Amino acid sequence: MAYKYILAAGATIAVIIASLFLTGLVPVSAKGNVIVTLRDSETGKPIGKVDSGYVRVMLGGKDQGYLTDKGELMIKNVEPGTHELVLVVPYVGEVRQYVEVGPGETVTANVTVNMPNPEFLVTINVDQPWYKFYEWGNIKITISNTGEIRSVGTKALVLVYREDNPDSPADSHILDFGYLSEMGKTGDTKTLEWGTWAFEPGTWEAVAVVIFDGWQFTPQNKQVVSQVTLPPDAQERIVASLLNYAEQHSIEIAETIAKIVIGWFG
Structure with a gap:
């Protein structure tokens, strides 16, 4: 943007004010993402749908929905910081883990549980x-x-x-x-x-x-x-x-x- 200052002698001075953008720098307030995966520790199989129910996901005390059939979920727009991840798994109960998210960062929380099985x-x-x-x-x-x-x-x-x-x-x-x-x-x-x-x-x-x-x-x-x-x-x-x-x-x-x-x- 240009401003003109009129001096007494009638001369005009143009002052140019420009915005400087620095590429590659992310504002500190940028939000991140969390990818959640859940697998059975004994078989290595993904845990998504269990019988007729699904695994519920909570992050920072907020309900994020359910894992997919592939045992995965992406949580977007997560505030930077440390968050408690809670998975409610059928036949197991609550599984808790802490996740650290940096500004603009996408992190993966790989969770394993030992699902019960017949013997x-x-x-x-x-x-x-x-x-x-x-x-x-x-x-x-x-x-x-x-x-x-x-x-x-x-x-x-x-x-x-x-x-x-x-x-x-x-x-x-x-x-x-x-x-x-x-x-x-x-x-x-x-x-x-x-x-x-x-x-x-x-x-x-x-x-x-x-x-x-x-x-x-x-x-x-x-x-x-x-x-x-x-x-x-x-x-x-x-x-x-x-x-x-x-x-x-x-x-x-x-x-x-x-x-x-x-x-x-x-």
């Missing part, structure tokens, strides 16, 4: 009446949930292996347990029967059980628990076979292998 104790039983050429055994599978949350869509893939071919199951069956209540509540243990199966006398057969569960935070567990003593080579071949078989049929059962047990032979 399974498996018992394999074969009732074995004797006949001349076969031992007709009634295969029963018992599953107990020893976890702190009920299971979802729990199924057991039952495989029978014979001594003469430990690389391929002689037969298989899927038992649908539905759900098992959390430990200590009615329905935390169920027993289902496959039915009778012809075991051959004079040789061994192994019954292997692979437990699948549909709860989204059930950890993948492919460690094999053997309740019997098999020849080492045979057990290795059975384990390789059942893992391959289970993975091939995972779509029709469930995504997550939660337990593998080899529990009977005779």
Whole structure:
């Protein structure tokens, strides 16, 4: 802007006043952003929608809405300073963390929690009446949930292996347990029967059980628990076979292998 001063002698002096802008400097009062992410510490999966609910987000005591299905949320226009971040997670409760935001800064708050999940104790039983050429055994599978949350869509893939071919199951069956209540509540243990199966006398057969569960935070567990003593080579071949078989049929059962047990032979 220009101002003109008129002097007594009639001369005119133009004084130019200009504004100076310095690029690259951010005013101290500039606001920042906070990106919130939430994951399960055991499975690494994002936590967004849990059953029919979502994770609620509070920052500095103000409601910011909910995490997305991907377990993320961007909070914009956050005042510089230290803010308390509170996440209200279904089945867990409140999770608190402090976030430091600088002027014009975007910071990420990566939060992890250990989501509850079912855990399974498996018992394999074969009732074995004797006949001349076969031992007709009634295969029963018992599953107990020893976890702190009920299971979802729990199924057991039952495989029978014979001594003469430990690389391929002689037969298989899927038992649908539905759900098992959390430990200590009615329905935390169920027993289902496959039915009778012809075991051959004079040789061994192994019954292997692979437990699948549909709860989204059930950890993948492919460690094999053997309740019997098999020849080492045979057990290795059975384990390789059942893992391959289970993975091939995972779509029709469930995504997550939660337990593998080899529990009977005779």
